[in-house]
Amino acid sequence: MEVCRHIFQISGIKNREKKRILLKGINQLGGKYIGGSVYKHYSTHLIIPQVLPGEKFLAFCAAGKWVVTPKYVLDSVKNGSWLDERSYEVAIFTRSSAAFYPVRQWREKVTNRRITGAFQGWRVLLMVQEPTRRDMFKRLLKAGRAEVYNSPPPTFTSITHVMAKPVTESSKSQDAPCYPVSHIVQHLFGSNCVDMKLNIQDHLAEKDSYLDEDYSNLEAELKSVVIEKEGQPRLRFLQFLGYHDPHHPHSQAILADFSNVGTMIECGLFVEALDSIRSSAFPGLLPPATYLISLLQYAQQGNATSVFLRNFHQVLENLLLTNPPWLAPNSVKKYYAQVLQCPQCKTGLWPFLETAIRYCLSSNITCHPLAGPTLPTLVDFHYDILSFCLKLFQGELHSVTSGRDFVRHQATQAPSTFSSGSLLYGTFWTVWERSTLLSRSVKQLTQLIVQAANMGGAEREETQKLHLADTMLHLLSVLVEFWCQQHFRLNQHLVEKGLKDLSEHFAVVSQDLPPAVLVELVASIRSSRLKLVVADAVFRNLCCRNGFTVGDEPHSLKKMVCSYLPALGALAQSPSSAHHRTGPVSHSCTSPGTGRTKTSPESQNTLRDLGKVNAAGETLLHRACIRNQVEAVLQILAHPDTDINVKDHAGWTPLHEACNHGSTECVKALLHHRPAPVLTDQVEGVSPLHDALLNGHMDIAKMLLEHAGSVLLRQTDEKGRSPMDLVSTLGQQEELFSSAEVGDSAQRHEGAEVLNLPLLEAGSCLLCHLVVSYQLERGLPGLLQPIDKPNSLVYKLVRALETHPLQKVTLDWTDQRAVRLVEDVEMLLELSQGKHQEQVSRAVRECKGESTTLLMEILENLGSRGEMLVADL
Numbered sequence: 068m069e070v071c072r073h074i075f076q077i078s079g080i081k082n083r084e085k086k087r088i089l090l091k092g093i094n095q096l097g098g099k100y101i102g103g104s105v106y107k108h109y110s111t112h113l114i115i116p117q118v119l120p121g122e123k124f125l126a127f128c129a130a131g132k133w134v135v136t137p138k139y140v141l142d143s144v145k146n147g148s149w150l151d152e153r154s155y156e157v158a159i160f161t162r163s164s165a166a167f168y169p170v171r172q173w174r175e176k177v178t179n180r181r182i183t184g185a186f187q188g189w190r191v192l193l194m195v196q197e198p199t200r201r202d203m204f205k206r207l208l209k210a211g212r213a214e215v216y217n218s219p220p221p222t223f224t225s226i227t228h229v230m231a232k233p234v235t236e237s238s239k240s241q242d243a244p245c246y247p248v249s250h251i252v253q254h255l256f257g258s259n260c261v262d263m264k265l266n267i268q269d270h271l272a273e274k275d276s277y278l279d280e281d282y283s284n285l286e287a288e289l290k291s292v293v294i295e296k297e298g299q300p301r302l303r304f305l306q307f308l309g310y311h312d313p314h315h316p317h318s319q320a321i322l323a324d325f326s327n328v329g330t331m332i333e334c335g336l337f338v339e340a341l342d343s344i345r346s347s348a349f350p351g352l353l354p355p356a357t358y359l360i361s362l363l364q365y366a367q368q369g370n371a372t373s374v375f376l377r378n379f380h381q382v383l384e385n386l387l388l389t390n391p392p393w394l395a396p397n398s399v400k401k402y403y404a405q406v407l408q409c410p411q412c413k414t415g416l417w418p419f420l421e422t423a424i425r426y427c428l429s430s431n432i433t434c435h436p437l438a439g440p441t442l443p444t445l446v447d448f449h450y451d452i453l454s455f456c457l458k459l460f461q462g463e464l465h466s467v468t469s470g471r472d473f474v475r476h477q478a479t480q481a482p483s484t485f486s487s488g489s490l491l492y493g494t495f496w497t498v499w500e501r502s503t504l505l506s507r508s509v510k511q512l513t514q515l516i517v518q519a520a521n522m523g524g525a526e527r528e529e530t531q532k533l534h535l536a537d538t539m540l541h542l543l544s545v546l547v548e549f550w551c552q553q554h555f556r557l558n559q560h561l562v563e564k565g566l567k568d569l570s571e572h573f574a575v576v577s578q579d580l581p582p583a584v585l586v587e588l589v590a591s592i593r594s595s596r597l598k599l600v601v602a603d604a605v606f607r608n609l610c611c612r613n614g615f616t617v618g619d620e621p622h623s624l625k626k627m628v629c630s631y632l633p634a635l636g637a638l639a640q641s642p643s644s645a646h647h648r649t650g651p652v653s654h655s656c657t658s659p660g661t662g663r664t665k666t667s668p669e670s671q672n673t674l675r676d677l678g679k680v681n682a683a684g685e686t687l688l689h690r691a692c693i694r695n696q697v698e699a700v701l702q703i704l705a706h707p708d709t710d711i712n713v714k715d716h717a718g719w720t721p722l723h724e725a726c727n728h729g730s731t732e733c734v735k736a737l738l739h740h741r742p743a744p745v746l747t748d749q750v751e752g753v754s755p756l757h758d759a760l761l762n763g764h765m766d767i768a769k770m771l772l773e774h775a776g777s778v779l780l781r782q783t784d785e786k787g788r789s790p791m792d793l794v795s796t797l798g799q800q801e802e803l804f805s806s807a808e809v810g811d812s813a814q815r816h817e818g819a820e821v822l823n824l825p826l827l828e829a830g831s832c833l834l835c836h837l838v839v840s841y842q843l844e845r846g847l848p849g850l851l852q853p854i855d856k857p858n859s860l861v862y863k864l865v866r867a868l869e870t871h872p873l874q875k876v877t878l879d880w881t882d883q884r885a886v887r888l889v890e891d892v893e894m895l896l897e898l899s900q901g902k903h904q905e906q907v908s909r910a911v912r913e914c915k916g917e918s919t920t921l922l923m924e925i926l927e928n929l930g931s932r933g934e935m936l937v938a939d940l
Contacts, residue, residue, distance in 0.1 A: 073098035073149060074111045078123045080137065089114060089137055090934050092144040101900055102937040104869050106206050108789055109781055114140065115157055122203055127170065128255050129185040129211030131177025134170045173255070183797055184212030185255055190224060191215050194231040194238045195248070202786060204230065204248055214795055282867060282876050288860050289885035292847060297555050300468035301548050301594050307391075307465040328358050337365045341378055350389045356405045364410035366448060367437060373444045380451040387459060392490060393466035400490055407456065407490075409434050416494040417508045420456055423449035424515050427535050428522060450535060457542050460491045464549045495546050504550050504565030505572055509543075513569070516540055517577045520584050537591050544594035551596065566596070570604035578608055582829030586918075589836055599840035606833040610634045613641040613826070622841055623887045624894040628906055628926075631834055633745065635922075636908030639827040684716030685724075692721045692737075695730035704740050711737065711744050718750040726759040726767050734767050738774050746775045747906075752784030760793040769806040776810030785874060821910045831911075832918035838925055847888055864892040865936045892936075898926060899933030 106126035139155035195201040231238035331340035500506040519536035592598040691699040
């Protein structure tokens with residue numbers, strides 16, 4: 068990855084419009100912007116309107132980097148390229164009216180390689196009690212290339228400076244001169260610091276006013292957002308807004324007129340009987356169920372004309388309009404349940420629907436033999452029956468989600484009482500199945516959806532089957548929303564488990580579909596709640612069957628960026644026939660499960676405990692890496708069920724352990740494995756590269772950088788330390804930079820070819836649906852669209868994350884859903900800095916496929932939204 072020469076931080080600009088213009092100019096010229104209130108070592112330029120006593124300004128001075136005025140960016144935009152910075156360096160005017168450039172002297176010394184930083188050669192014992200202040204002074208000193216130690220210092224180190232706040236007798240008793248922290252400013256600017264009015268202690272006092280903020284209120288607000296989103300209706304049916312309570316039934320004299328209908332049916336005059344019923348459609352007036360059952364039986368025999376079949380469907384529609392069962396007494400529900408079943412088998416509504424669907428699919432598996440061969444008119448009739456039942460179920464869902472009262476005698480009943488007696492509940496769940504979403508009928512409906520999508524044929528038949536699959540998907544969305552509405556207030560975990568079971572079942576039964584058809588199915592799902600979980604399960608299943616393992620942890624933007632984008636690159640490199648592999652795939656998709664290779668009895672004995680873990684959660688692969696048993700590692704990696712990124716109970720991966728224990732050969736074996744291990748995983752901020760450097764394993768550190776490039780150098784731990792902060796000598800830093808350049812060069816020349824475009828496009832399309840559905844379902848208001856409320860919850864979170872790390876903001880929080888929302892905002896800010904590009908392979912970035920291009924645009928839009936949030940602060 069090419070190193071950007073213009074990486075900006077901004078300080079002292081509070082006007083939102085001015086900041087937005089600067090960010091737009093930086094992006095326009097190919098620069099990058101880094102938000103945050105602390106100094107970042109990989110930044111190159113600081114934009115500041117005037118000299119300010121801030122951490123970033125002092126750190127840039129000590130590091131010898133550019134500190135320029137906003138005019139530098141504005142003039143560069145007008146020029147069309149970056150101008151020379153020297154004319155725009157920040158300056159002040161002293162009492163003698165002479166211009167003084169406070170940064171230039173140090174910048175020129177560093178540029179001319181006379182020094183590496185303003186504090187070169189300093190070995191500082193930092194005695195500052197308050198942790199946040201201590202971290203800030205440490206960043207300042209390290210920016211100027213000082214070596215910083217906490218008390219007590221290592222015995223082998225000769226301390227040159229003791230810096231304390233406050234200065235105490237203990238700090239004075241050390242074997243080195245003791246200075247107050249203000250000595251940093253005095254060293255940087257000498258006597259000019261008086262004219263500059265720089266007081267670092269006053270600045271810190273102002274900064275510390277944020278330290279005692281209580282973020283528990285934020286958690287409560289976020290929980291309210293989660294609960295509100297979970298309870299909101301997902302599917303709206305405007306056609307039911309005009310429905311009203313049925314009138315009182317008409318007199319018995321009018322009902323007696325139906326006796327003529329019975330006589331007509333006995334005489335075989337089915338058309339005339341149907342016409343008579345059509346002319347008697349009134350609210351509260353229901354023709355005897357036995358008459359409709361007889362007419363339905365006649366329709367199924369195959370002798371009825373297309374006009375009769377359409378009129379029969381119209382009769383059902385009129386009944387639903389004038390006598391909606393969700394607004395009527397229980398007797399009306401029983402009436403519909405009696406009519407809507409097979410007139411011969413009489414086994415209930417679901418077998419009736421299943422038979423209609425199977426007839427449309429030209430299947431012989433029906434409740435009893437129907438007219439054959441398949442008649443086009445009957446196919447249309449059965450499709451109309453399915454559409455009618457879908458409309459009926461939509462009405463029942465509407466009655467639950469709209470908050471409307473039912474008829475007067477039911478007004479005192481709880482909604483759940485109504486729901487449990489609804490036609491929808493009785494159709495898809497037995498009494499013993501109502502605590503699970505994935506009932507037997509729901510499983511059968513899912514399999515029929517896949518069957519409809521997978522069947523080919525003539526053009527008309529194929530179009531009919533696609534419409535059929537779309538209608539069944541709509542039906543699935545309705546019943547899922549209905550079930551979730553009944554359970555989420557009582558048992559949120561039950562709802563989550565039900566959705567997970569259904570989505571993983573869908574992923575497994577549909578895994579033999581071509582990628583394009585599979586994606587089309589997911590795109591047709593109406594419920595954003597269902598689309599989110601199904602798109603996630605299908606994407607993980609695709610990855611598992613193509614040799615790349617991703618976890619099934621809860622949804623978040625961080626997971627999509629850090630886990631799913633690298634997986635997308637693996638899909639692009641999959642062999643073109645990979646998606647045809649079918650083998651036992653686990654529901655959780657925690658292991659590839661793409662079939663087994665033959666192994667010798669010795670190998671089987673060696674790997675019999677492959678899935679077992681010890682008390683610390685360490686697998687066989689963890690333990691082999693700790694002991695540097697490279698032969699065992701190679702044998703384990705050869706097994707198809709091995710997850711190279713498996714984590715122990717603390718979150719450490721095998722690569723972490725190999726880097727920590729100096730197992731060089733094991734690290735080499737892991738890096739050469741495909742799929743390769745994830746090198747960016749962090750545990751409390753500790754990446755594999757951090758682990759290697761913290762334990763003095765420079766050879767492993769260079770190996771990691773040569774494999775992944777400079778992207779690893781940008782990671783920081785929870786104390787804000789980059790890998791460069793963990794090495795003490797300039798020579799070691801140069802070695803690491805050199806290794807990173809080798810890795811960047813390799814990244815530019817490898818993985819640029821897409822080997823499986825259909826699979827990549829399918830994965831990209833699924834991720835597009837996943838990101839959009841996640842924002843609709845779980846995202847915070849204002850994350851996608853600008854809002855005119857600077858005091859809104861989103862802006863509160865941005866301000867909190869600009870001041871403190873996520874761990875401090877969410878300290879003592881108990882609701883993990885609220886924590887994930889904060890992580891989402893943090894990821895949005897990272898996207899604004901272009902960090903997602905580190906997770907995307909070159910093949911994916913350069914792919915011109917429609918879905919992949921759209922996914923990259925979605926990520927760029929999210930990054931732009933993050934920039935706007937920062938600029939508005």
